[in-house]
Amino acid sequence: MGVSASGKLWLRVFVVGIVLVLLAVPQVAGRFWQYLTLNILLLSLFSLSFNLLFGMTGLLSFGHAAFYATGAYATALFLRTGMVPLLPSVIMGTVVAALLAALIGFFCVRHTHVYFAMLTLAFGMMVYAIVWKWTPVTGGDDGLVGIPRGSLSIPGLFTIGMGPLAHYYYFLTVLALLGMYALYRISRSPFGLILNGMRENAGRVEFSGISARRYLWWTFTIAGLFAGLAGSLMAPLESTVAPASAHWAKSAEPVMASLIGGPFAFAGPIVGSLIYIGLKEVIVRFTQYWLLIFGAVLLVLVLGFRGGVVGFLLQRMARPEVPMPPAEG
Amino acid sequence: METLLRAEGVKKAFGTFMAVDGVDLTLPPGGVTAVIGPNGAGKTTLINLLTGRLIPDDGRITFHEQDITTLSPSERVRRGMGRSFQLVNIFPRLTVHENVVIPVLAHRRLSGDMFRPLDGLSDVHARANAILEQVGLLPRAHRLAGQLSHGDQRLLEIALALSTDPHLLILDEPTAGMNPRERVQVLEQIRRLAGEREATFLLVEHDMDVVFSLAQRIVVMHQGRVLADGTPEAIQQDSQVRNVYLGEAVLGKTRTSTIGGPVSDIILEVRQLNTHYGLSHVLHDVSLFVRQGEAVAILGRNGVGKTTTLRSIMGLTPPKSGSIQLRGQEVAGRPAYAIASLGVSYVPDDTRIFPDLTTLENLRLPRQVLRRGNGRWNIEKVEAIFPPLRDLKHRKGRFLSGGEKKMLAIGRALMADPEVLLLDEPSEGLSPLIVRMLLDALERIRKGGVTILLADQNLKFAREVADRAYILEKGAIAYGGAMAELWRDEEIVKKYLAV
Numbered sequence: 001m002g003v004s005a006s007g008k009l010w011l012r013v014f015v016v017g018i019v020l021v022l023l024a025v026p027q028v029a030g031r032f033w034q035y036l037t038l039n040i041l042l043l044s045l046f047s048l049s050f051n052l053l054f055g056m057t058g059l060l061s062f063g064h065a066a067f068y069a070t071g072a073y074a075t076a077l078f079l080r081t082g083m084v085p086l087l088p089s090v091i092m093g094t095v096v097a098a099l100l101a102a103l104i105g106f107f108c109v110r111h112t113h114v115y116f117a118m119l120t121l122a123f124g125m126m127v128y129a130i131v132w133k134w135t136p137v138t139g140g141d142d143g144l145v146g147i148p149r150g151s152l153s154i155p156g157l158f159t160i161g162m163g164p165l166a167h168y169y170y171f172l173t174v175l176a177l178l179g180m181y182a183l184y185r186i187s188r189s190p191f192g193l194i195l196n197g198m199r200e201n202a203g204r205v206e207f208s209g210i211s212a213r214r215y216l217w218w219t220f221t222i223a224g225l226f227a228g229l230a231g232s233l234m235a236p237l238e239s240t241v242a243p244a245s246a247h248w249a250k251s252a253e254p255v256m257a258s259l260i261g262g263p264f265a266f267a268g269p270i271v272g273s274l275i276y277i278g279l280k281e282v283i284v285r286f287t288q289y290w291l292l293i294f295g296a297v298l299l300v301l302v303l304g305f306r307g308g309v310v311g312f313l314l315q316r317m318a319r320p321e322v323p324m325p326p327a328e329g
Numbered sequence: 330m331e332t333l334l335r336a337e338g339v340k341k342a343f344g345t346f347m348a349v350d351g352v353d354l355t356l357p358p359g360g361v362t363a364v365i366g367p368n369g370a371g372k373t374t375l376i377n378l379l380t381g382r383l384i385p386d387d388g389r390i391t392f393h394e395q396d397i398t399t400l401s402p403s404e405r406v407r408r409g410m411g412r413s414f415q416l417v418n419i420f421p422r423l424t425v426h427e428n429v430v431i432p433v434l435a436h437r438r439l440s441g442d443m444f445r446p447l448d449g450l451s452d453v454h455a456r457a458n459a460i461l462e463q464v465g466l467l468p469r470a471h472r473l474a475g476q477l478s479h480g481d482q483r484l485l486e487i488a489l490a491l492s493t494d495p496h497l498l499i500l501d502e503p504t505a506g507m508n509p510r511e512r513v514q515v516l517e518q519i520r521r522l523a524g525e526r527e528a529t530f531l532l533v534e535h536d537m538d539v540v541f542s543l544a545q546r547i548v549v550m551h552q553g554r555v556l557a558d559g560t561p562e563a564i565q566q567d568s569q570v571r572n573v574y575l576g577e578a579v580l581g582k583t584r585t586s587t588i589g590g591p592v593s594d595i596i597l598e599v600r601q602l603n604t605h606y607g608l609s610h611v612l613h614d615v616s617l618f619v620r621q622g623e624a625v626a627i628l629g630r631n632g633v634g635k636t637t638t639l640r641s642i643m644g645l646t647p648p649k650s651g652s653i654q655l656r657g658q659e660v661a662g663r664p665a666y667a668i669a670s671l672g673v674s675y676v677p678d679d680t681r682i683f684p685d686l687t688t689l690e691n692l693r694l695p696r697q698v699l700r701r702g703n704g705r706w707n708i709e710k711v712e713a714i715f716p717p718l719r720d721l722k723h724r725k726g727r728f729l730s731g732g733e734k735k736m737l738a739i740g741r742a743l744m745a746d747p748e749v750l751l752l753d754e755p756s757e758g759l760s761p762l763i764v765r766m767l768l769d770a771l772e773r774i775r776k777g778g779v780t781i782l783l784a785d786q787n788l789k790f791a792r793e794v795a796d797r798a799y800i801l802e803k804g805a806i807a808y809g810g811a812m813a814e815l816w817r818d819e820e821i822v823k824k825y826l827a828v
Contacts, residue, residue, distance in 0.1 A: 190434045190450065191443040193423075197431045200420035207380070207418075208432035209406035209493055210440050218441075 022173055026166040034169050038237060040277050041176040042230050043257060047269035048183045049226035050254035055263025056187060057219055058199030060117045062251055063124020064227055066104070069131060069246030071097040071228030072235040076144045077137070079236060086150040086162055086236065090175065093232035094225060100127075101224020102217070109216035112202065121248060128246040143242035147235055162236065172233045179229050180270070186222070187266050195219060260301050262308020271310050275301070332394070333358045333497055333529055339378055339388035343728040348374040350553035351388070356497070361523050361530040363540045366550035368732025368763050369717065372533045373415055375550070376501050379531075380412045381405045392497070406435070411495030415502045415533070415731055415758065416679060417482045419489065421475030425466055428474050428485060429457040432492035457492070464488045465514055476606070478632025479678065479754075480507045480786075487515055491522075498522075500532040502731075504539055505758045506678070508630045508786055509826075512539075519543060535760045541565075596621040596780050597642070597749055602651035602661075604634075604641045611637045612648070613805040619749070624771070624781040626795035626812070628788065628826060634804040635784035636678065639751045642782070643675040644668040655749070674747035678754035680738035684727035688718055691726055691737055695745035704746030705777055711740040714770040731758045736767075743774065750774065752783035756790040768793050788826060792816060800825045 025037050046068055053059045075093030078084040084092070108119045131138045138144065149168055153159035162168045186192050194215060197205045202212045235241050244250060253276070254269065261272025279297060283290040305312040334356040341349040349371045356362060364372050377383040379390060381402035390398045397405055420428045430447075433456050434440040447453075461467040464484045469477060474485055483506050490498060503519070504512045516539060522528045523543075534540050540547060540561070547564040549557040557567050564570055597619040604612040612634050619625045627635045640646040642653055644665040653661040660668050669675075674695075683691055692708055712719045715736040721729065729737060735755065742750055755771075756764050771794050775781060785791045791798065791812075798815050800808040802825055808815065815821060 185446070186443045188446050188448070189443045190439050190445070190447050190453075191441055193427060193447055194431060194434065194440045196423060196427070197420050200422055201418065203382075204418050204420060204489070205431065206402045207406055207412060208440075208489070209403050209435040210431075211401065211403045215441070222443075 019177065022177070023170075026169050031165055034165055036277065036281065038169060038172055040274055041173060042234050042237075043253060043273035043277060044270040045176045045179050045233075046227055046230040047254035047257040047261075047273050048180055048266075049223045049230065051258045051263055051269045052183060052186070052195070052219060052223045052226070054255070054258055055268065056192065056199065057195045057216065059112065059216070059220075060255070061108075061120040061223070062117050062248060062255075063104075063120035063122070063127070064223070064254055065246050065248065065250035066124045066127035067097040067101050067224035067227040068231035068234075068250065069127065069241070069243075070100050071231030072241045072245055073131065073138055073144065073231075074228075075232040076147045076235040076241045079147050079150055080144065082148070084150075086152055086171070089150070090229070090232040090236075093235070094228045097228020097231065098221055098225035101228070102221040105217050105220030105224065109213055109220055121251075124246070124248055124251055128243065128248070131243045131246045138243070141243060143240055144235075145240045147239045147241065149236040149239070168237060172237060175229070175233060179226050183226060184266060191215075256298065258308070260298065260308060262305075262311030262314075264307060265310040265314055268308045268310040272308065275309065331358060332356065333392070334379065334531075335391045336375075336379065337389045339375070339385045339390060341374055341378055341383055341385050343724075346724060346728065347553050348728075349378060349385075352550075352553075352555055354548065354555070356529060356531060358496070358529050359523070359526050360546065361519065361532065361544045362546045362548060363544035364531065364533045364548045364550060365535070365537075365540060365760075366556070367760050368735075369730040370550040371553040372550055373501055373730060374553075376412065376499055376531075376533060380410060380499060406493055406495070409496035410499065411490045411493050411497070411528075412499040413486045413490040413501060413503055415505065417479070417486055419474045419482060419485050422473060424471050425461065425474050425477065425485060426454070426457055426470040429460050429488055429492050430454065432489055433457050433460070436493040460488050460492055463491070463518060465511070476609075479636070480511050480631025483507050484511055484515065487518070491518075495528055498528045498530050500530065500534075502533055502535065502758055504534065504536060506631075506754060506786060511631070512536075516543060535758060537761060594621050595619070596656055597782065598652075598654045599638075599642065600652045600654075602638070602641055602648050602653065604637055604646055604648045606637075606646070611804050612641065613803075615651070615801070615804070615806055617799050617806065617809065619780055619782050621748075621780055622775065622778065623797065624775060624783070624795045626791040626798040627782070627784040627801060628791060628798050629801035629807075630826070631786070633801040635801055636753055637804075638801065639675060639753050639782070639784055642668075643673060643751060645675070669745065672746070672748035673751065674742035674745045674749070675751040676738045676742045676753060676755065678757060680734040682726040682729065682734045682737055682741075685725060687723050687725055688721045688729070688737055689723065691741050692718075692744050695741060704744075706743045706746055708744075710777075711743055714773050715740055715766070732760060732763050735759060736763075736770075739767075739770070743779070747779060749780045749782065752781065752785075754785055755783055756785055756787045764790060788822075 022037065026034055050061060050064045053061050071093045074096040075089050078089035078092055104123045108116055111119060132141060149162035151159050151161045152171060160167060162171060194205065194210060198212060198215065206212045231245065257272035257276045258269045260275050261270065262268030279294060280290060283293045287293065307315065332355050336352055336354040339349060339352045352375055366372055374383065378385050381400055384399055389396065392408060392410060430453060433453050437453065439450065439453065458467060458470065461470050464487055466481060466484055466488060469481065474482065477485065487503055490500065504515055507515065519530055520543065523530055544561060547559065547561055548555055549564060549570050557564055557570050595618050600616045602612050602615040615638055627638055629635055637646060641648045644663055647662050651661060652659060655671055655673065660671065692711060717733060718736055718740060721733060739755065755767060759767060771781065783794065795812050797810065798812050799806050807825055808821055
């Protein structure tokens with residue numbers, strides 16, 4: 001919509017360029033930059049999965065960290081057995097998160113608006129409480145420590161140890177990019193348009209012959225799946241998982257990243273994640289009260305850039321489309 | 330005989346109010362059946378029951394001989410039912426094209442596809458464009474639906490209903506708020522589809538010309554029940570029907586003079602008004618004036634800026650430049666509440682009744698908010714000009730019918746004790762009897778010293794109400810003059826207002 005053919009070409013060149021830069025990072029930069037880049041990728045994937053519900057479908061989830069943490073804990077548990085290799089652990093961790101999302105989503109999609117937000121918050125806090133209290137499995141407030149990264153191998157062919165950060169860097173980057181690409185495809189699919197329709201007018205979607213509730217359930221489950229993937233990739237990177245990963249403060253991160261970057265553009269949450277982590281990294285160097293400064297910057301971004309940074313730029317650049325007049329206009 | 334749709338003893342109550350009180354209705358396949366009846370007769374509720382938006386308290390509904398009484402709307406649509414809504418019900422921030430693609434995808438069972446790019450489904454896009462072509466919206470396919478004029482949004486509403494290729498199409502006031510050209514377009518469409526036996530139509534409509542020209546069968550509802558059911562000829566001669574609905578007088582026949590009170594000084598003067606929505610320049614140097622006690626109409630086709638003019642005066646869409654003087658005081662650019670407190674009331678076309686407040690609470694609100702003493706208007710006086718409100722005192726706004734909301738909205742505006750009353754499409758969606766009542770009400774309102782500026786699609790109605798008229802064309806004033814003169818000038822009427 002509204003993007004010219006040459007614009008599309010430039011966009012492709014730009015995306016390929018970014019992927020190349022991502023792949024080059026371990027060759028040219030040290031551990032600090034690699035670690036920072038991975039954190040941005042993880043938050044981007046997490047935020048994109050959240051934005052599938054928020055920007056695309058119009059549902060604000062306050063408990064999205066529940067699935068992130070579930071993926072992280074499940075993957076950590078598989079890896080700690082020492083029996084399951086890295087890739088199957090990550091995949092199974094992701095699936096566990098998706099199953100939990102299907103269970104919780106079954107109840108949450110019965111409501112919309114503020115009730116949906118409250119339900120997701122409540123379920124999120126339940127997951128947090130379980131993580132905190134179920135010490136034999138989750139390690140309680142200590143979390144799980146000493147998670148081995150294992151290795152990537154096809155028996156008989158090759159084995160690559162994931163111990164060095166640079167090795168794990170490529171593993172995480174490739175899977176995170178695949179996850180983002182899958183979400184991009186969904187956003188451009190027929191299903192994606194139906195989600196936009198649900199955001200605009202769920203009643204009319206129903207009268208188009210589509211069961212809004214069933215579609216929302218699917219969406220919720222998919223969003224949980226990709227949040228779970230982000231969490232599953234995080235656990236081996238940190239080699240620890242703490243209960244904070246399930247806390248509602250963690251659920252707030254994708255909300256902020258999406259709002260900063262712009263919830264109505266696909267790339268919004270990615271740009272938002274970059275700004276969020278970049279800002280935090282810079283401000284933390286100057287003051288321990290970084291949240292105070294961060295809050296002020298966030299205010300400026302949200303008030304000054306209507307529709308987020310990406311939405312704002314898109315509107316500035318090419319779009320002849322004008323902002324919405326009042327509905328009754 | 331084969332039946333397409335059958336309702337047996339269908340009932341629905343809102344609290345203690347029986348909106349639909351035991352309706353039996355059988356539709357054979359083919360043809361056009363119209364449901365008529367006074368505002369509040371339960372027509373929209375019946376449609377909501379048939380289409381699954383509401384579930385009946387009692388009774389049974391079958392479609393294609395299968396019980397659908399408790400099925401969800403989406404399941405009914407999948408079985409071949411389609412509907413349009415009385416109020417515009419579209420996807421405002423999607424393009425017109427995308428709006429239609431959604432039901433087309435659903436109909437082709439492609440809506441759940443997550444992997445194929447939507448852009449590649451060329452037959453879906455072709456089908457969507459064909460539907461838009463049929464209703465005349467193809468040139469605006471890539472605009473956001475929320476930016477269309479009201480009439481075009483009504484057309485899109487019809488397009489959405491057509492997009493699932495339904496066997497039974499239920500239309501709730503399909504032509505309300507359309508100009509004559511669009512009206513003809515939609516009616517031709519219905520006639521063609523019915524003629525080709527592609528779909529069976531059930532429609533609610535207040536325009537008797539439409540009803541009598543299209544329908545082979547008319548069902549008259551009154552107080553939640555079927556009062557009469559028969560051919561148009563039989564209905565026309567039914568004395569009961571004439572009493573409750575058609576009324577004695579037909580518009581334009583009983584009145585000889587325009588209504589009015591004393592006319593004197595200019596109360597509202599607008600000069601060189603320019604208004605934008607975002608980047609689009611909607612009003613171009615609009616100038617007009619209204620004298621104290623006058624009634625003035627703003628006419629013109631859909632999307633020419635009638636609503637925007639009213640909204641600019643009210644301060645809801647602040648103008649970029651120009652002057653608006655109220656009794657010589659400049660008010661352009663001031664917020665709506667400030668303009669309201671200077672004695673201007675605005676009744677938007679969608680009424681904006683508070684759904685969770687009762688009629689009485691809606692009426693009391695302006696007084697409480699403005700903290701005014703007793704003005705010229707009180708609840709008794711409002712009820713005297715809109716008698717149906719008397720029996721609806723404790724009903725919540727959401728349970729009022731379209732026509733009842735309209736009366737309440739005007740009543741509520743009066744309770745703010747306005748000197749100038751701005752009315753947007755006051756007669757839209759009202760039954761003939763209620764239109765007559767509204768005309769009488771406006772006359773009494775003017776006698777009470779209120780000046781009226783209204784925008785209306787319905788020329789016959791505007792002619793009855795207004796002393797003078799302005800015609801807007803593409804956001805600029807194209808004509809201004811006395812109503813009687815305008816009406817005599819066939820060329821002007823043809824050029825700016827007719828088909």
